[in-house]
Amino acid sequence: MKFTTSFAALAFAAVAQLVSAAPTNIARDVWDPKVTFPTTGSVLESGQTVTVTWDLSQKPAEVTNSIGRVVLNWGNIESPVILAENFPLTDGHVDIVVPRVYTRSDYSLTLC
Template sequence: MKFTNMMTLAASLFIFAIFGAIATPVTLEKRDVFVPPVSSPRSGTVWKSGERHTVVWDTRNAPVNITNKVGVIRLRKDDLTTPLILASNFDILSGRQTVTVPNVVEGDDYQVVLFGDSGNFSPKFTIKGSGIQF
């Protein structure tokens, strides 16, 4: 008899735990997502492979509590973000980061993507070859 009562009690606690957890409201922390606009490179900019340039973004409206302050800059072409990482592990609040332009196919449809909390694209710009003759 005691065994049956223990089983009933255990089953009741299990059911309460499941439905109690479902009925319990979840409180989420307030998170501030920072999406700084990229100001350089801008439309009409021309970079050459092998050169060093500074990517610049506006940090004036940065929230106090940023979810992710570690930045990554990647290259985007033809509206697809490439696996090419131009810079990483920098403070998103620095507002600038120097990068080396990779050796890529020439084109006028490149963008840099600034990642931290989210991805933000620069305007489209041009990358030309290094001019080295082989």
Template structure:
């Protein structure tokens, strides 16, 4: 029969050997991934977009980290305090810095903004969308 001391010793050795086998010898450290929220540079406050026009949305990528958690972007329209379900662009690389969108048919207003999603959602300044030039 095992004595208590032998049982403790056996259990300790078993636990240590299990831990040694569970950890690979060549563990590579993963590169840290960073959240990237590039500021939108266009549209700017006071811009007027006309329904049906093609407009460029731009953002600053100069401070992009080398490893981004989500490099796939999308742009959604915001009206007032509410993000709409109007998707203006999707499935683009957030590092391209600009993309052309078509101004959607919406109610005229001066409280529209864009939300640029990738890692994080960031808003443009408010601008106007109108149905006539």
């Protein structure tokens, strides 16, 4: 029991040292652009090429992670379908091909 307590204290001290060594003067941006198309109620057909668009008006001056991905979600699935990836978020749009899926009303797209 003494070894476990000592190990936990050592681990905590190591983590605390790493956190305190992290630079605090680096500005981090969080940019969550709003998807402007498709919107709620849009009907997309399987096989159709669609241009997904998003709002660039709130883009920070410097985007630290500008590589995007569009994911199709529905219900409670654990493995969403990647529709596009490795494109510049700063473009404001990307073309996707709507996959062959069942007709449902709870699909959503995530831009990340």
